[in-house]
Amino acid sequence: MKYVDEFRDGALAKQVVAALHAEARADREYHFMEFCGGHTHSLCRYGLLELLPPTVHMVHGPGCPVCVLPIGRLDQAIQLSRQPGVILCTFGDMMRVPGKDRVTLMRARALGANVKMVFGSGDALKVARENPDKQVVFFAIGFETTTPTTAVAVQQAVKEGLRNFSVFVNHVLTPSAIDAILGSKDAVEGRIRVDGFVGPGHVSTIIGTRPYERFAQEHEKPIVVSGFEPIDLLQSILMLVRQRNQGRHEVENQFDRAVPREGNVKAQRLIEQTFELRPSFEWRGLGTLPSSALKLRASLAQWDAEVKFPIEYVPVADHKACSCGEILRGLKKPTDCAIFGTACTPDSPMGSCMVSPEGSCAAYWLYGRHRGTPEQRRTA
């Protein structure tokens, strides 16, 4: 696979690791947050955490849309699926996330709700065309990577006059989450240390690298936008180490083969035409953040499931034993959670971080759960 295999080359990876070991100083600590859950999975899947020098630490970030969606919003989707005549179309990831009283969309379906797994918004449109006598609702979640794909579907529905299609919009904004992490009490009081960010690659194909320049300047944190293959990540971490060593805090783009500085302007325009900012939105783990999520523009209310159906948002606290919130804030590692791998596994998840293929808990469970944490292994 071109543009994939080259970035998984073992010999080349060894060279980058050697450079990392040569350049990361032994007398200082480096704490970098990889924002994106896809990066967390690559780090775990390819065993990269074990290859890093002992002074380089990765803090796993909140960039997993399934994980950050609070229970209250999932409950609304479950409510929607139970409306008479409704087909709820959802990404497969959402099916097994436990809502209130541990009810999932999967369970709702078993009890008679019409829930369909789709690959994307395009498939949901197809379901709407094929079922003119049903109301088809697309459960739209995701960061900026996915937002324009929902916008395309909504604009298509408008064009076709497809009145039985609507979207339940839960699109969230990356810069708001970075703001929340850097401005959090935990960061200010020093419980979380982040010296730099591995910036999200696919989000940046849409928004470009410019939105990060503010963080680099205001917070004096280097940010390197990175690809998802193992060599991409190793190179990005090396670039961060170099910036720290040289006292720089700039936005650099390791993934420039896919990310232009200005992003995807066509997609940005479509997002602008389709969505407007919500005044505030609740995130799992990060709390209620101002201007951090999108909803459909008022002029598109006919396609907005929140307008069309009587669903109410009721905030629900996470399960007491679940540490998803702290894990999403970078305060804990999955292995610090009391129920990780015991009461909470991918087969019987207590929290969203164990369900999503981008969740940190799922990554730690899938790859190397028998080996302990990198720190434990180093001292063993």
Place this chain on the structure above:
Amino acid sequence: MCLALPARVTQVHDDGSAVVELGGVKQRISVALIDDVKEGDYLIIHVGYAISRLDPEAARQTLADLAQLKEGVTP
């Protein structure tokens, strides 16, 4: 959710869709977010949509920088 992969365009249709191929798997995707898609282009595909076009020159440069690292030169 933000999972995406680069795939090569094998056919462009005039309804705003294209067929892409990755490791022998072919799929029809939407190119509504990318202008002027041509056969042979590499696109980054996410949930059935192309979200970005891959720049072969930038990819070559990244690999060239890394190859230099191999020889112990700081790029």
